[in-house]
Amino acid sequence: MWEKCKELQNKLLRMRRDLHQIPELGGDLPKTRAYLEERLQEIGIPFEENSFDSGLIATIPGFKDGPVLALRADMDALPITEENEVDYISRHKGCMHACGHDTHMAMLLGAAELLFKNRDRIPGSIRLLFQTDEEGAQGARRMVDHGCMDGVSAVFGTHIGTILSKEIPAGTVICTPGCCMASFDKFIVRIHGSGCHGSTPEKGVDPINIGAHLILSLQEVLAREIPAVKPAVLTVGHVEAGKTYNVIPTEFLLEGTIRSLDKETRDFLAKRIQEISSQTAALFRGSAEVQMIWGAPPVVNDPAMAKLVADCAREVVGAEKTIDHVDAPNMGGEDFAYYLEKAPGAFIFLSSSNKEKGSDVSHHNPRFNVDEDVLWIGSALFVKIVEKYFHIE
Template sequence: MWWKECKDLQEEIVAMRRELHKIPELGFNLPKTREFVVKKLDEIGIPYTLSEKDSSVIATMKCGKPGKVLALRADMDALPITEDTGLSFSSTHPGCMHACGHDTHAAMLLGAIKVLYPHREELSGEIRFFFQTAEELAKGSAIVIENGGMEGVDAVFGIHIGSILDKTIPCGTIACIPGPIMASYDRFVLDVKGVGCHASTPEKGVDPINIASHIVLALQTINAREIAATDAGVITMGMIRGGEQYNAIPSTVHIEGTTRALKEDIRQKLAKRIGEIAKTTAEAFGGSVDYTMDWGAPPVINDKDMALFAQDAIRDIFGEHMVTYRESPNMGGEDFALYLQKAPGAFMFLSSTNPAKKTDYPHHNPKFDVDEDVFWMGSASFVAIAEKFLK
């Protein structure tokens, strides 16, 4: 019943989140964020190791008796977004914002540690707490794994806050769904090459803007005509840059986009066909293309038994009505998927959508915010899972 202690920590968890929200940092190098996390771990007294490859931290709690190894994860990185929430604790780092709730994830995991650590002698086994960088780049979990974080782990769990599944899920509800729940997410880059010339004599050059336009349209036919309607897949071009003068045809056009899939074979097919179609389209118009696929994370596939285990643990403390079971995978991505390739586990969602508090903006939006009243529930879910798994 230790989860009840999380209620008493609610104000502290909120305060930690607000401090982290002020100091968002990007990618792998999060010096201020790590300093804050380490300070809190020192206050608790739990031992930890610092990564030499990035700013990640792994805290380790050895329990009173030998037993299983449990891993609990929070991400810490932010986004290159200028905040527009008007919050009193808004970002103090220009052009950088916690617009996906990672500040909350770190605060909730710190809250769980503060409750669990004093009870360590009453449990069997070990808990590793991951504070991870670069989730937004789909690279941070790989470093935790390289640093040995998943060695010997029997189960791994994580929580994401917000409206990531569905705005209709009531605030404070936890979704824990067996099977595929999030898509793979990868980034592709196309550098289309032509021959620049004056706009009045296009016949003297090779127009990469024309080529890029045909490539963008052609890539949309992959899902429409090459992927079965029952297999989810997304190809989106999010960036296209080319030209500097209205009366000049440039030599290059730069395109960047992302692919999403719920199955690995569909993920691989999307990548293959993007390269083939871009290459042949460019050649048909006399140009060429350099294609790069920046592999991110595979689909997030929850282990059925671990998802049901987490459901039971959370239902025991919050009741049936606070846990949703429906199958509802979405095309967002998460590098938590790499942990699930190393050990069975489950990734959960904590709804914080509350229109009255203006916390219904989508993730990665300059106005994104979360309902702070549910923070203790995230910590309590971690505690309940740990207590049930290691007792």
């Protein structure tokens, strides 16, 4: 059945371009949802809208009760002004599908059409999860909290683009066992000092001096406290303090992110940020307030499900375009991780990197684009996964 996806290529391209023109942000995506609903209605697939955001769940019932297999697409875009010169450029100013989620929806709709046509061959059912706010790491968590994974026996999702490397040619499928993406969390530290004249620092407590010590001390956690074989990142990306050269301000603000591949390292980093912040501040007579904003956990693929995907990929794109092992996971994050905490499954990367077509640009760049020729592969993979999972001959 998956071969038929090749015939859907033009339709997939059209749907992707339609969606590309109406990017929306976060959890409120009315036009995107309306578009998906129209397509689902055309096919005849019943769906239910989320009551808490613009996501929706559609169900393809098979010929009998059986395992429920979930397939996911994310729907949200980014606050970026598109710089591509294409006739399907974003019509929503300052907003752009710069991560390829437009293609994810199109590819899942394509798979859904084929699976619905062949529903009398499926001994179970397919649940289509269209989620909002992947970029804010909120959409998947919200849906999971509302029970979207209840009764699901396996879950799969795809990300298009250049995530692993722009050197991997378009049409390559990558699916690896175990951890494939990191957790991502944000931390905010507010250092409180006591403001005074720059000529008499002894009369106050200088939060900038404390902040400078803190930025360097935080890196010691990676250098001296985490085993070299455990990948972890601690980046300070935003600092703010003071307004002018001769005034010692009262506060220093520092924001950053931590990435890790396991819960132990993640918890340890958070604990040490707390301790080092408050103790460094205390050391120099100030105080610190630390806030952790937890993002998604690491994306951990089930080995058997990752193998199933790789086997499917070998049939759809060939062994030479299938990668089932990489040296290191990606330190980026994905809220697909929340689904994988509830059921075994796998997250799949589909490369769309093509230098000649200019689609070898980084995600979240105003010139991000995809090689649209790979769209059918995304649909075909989903269909093939269903065939293999349910042993449909």
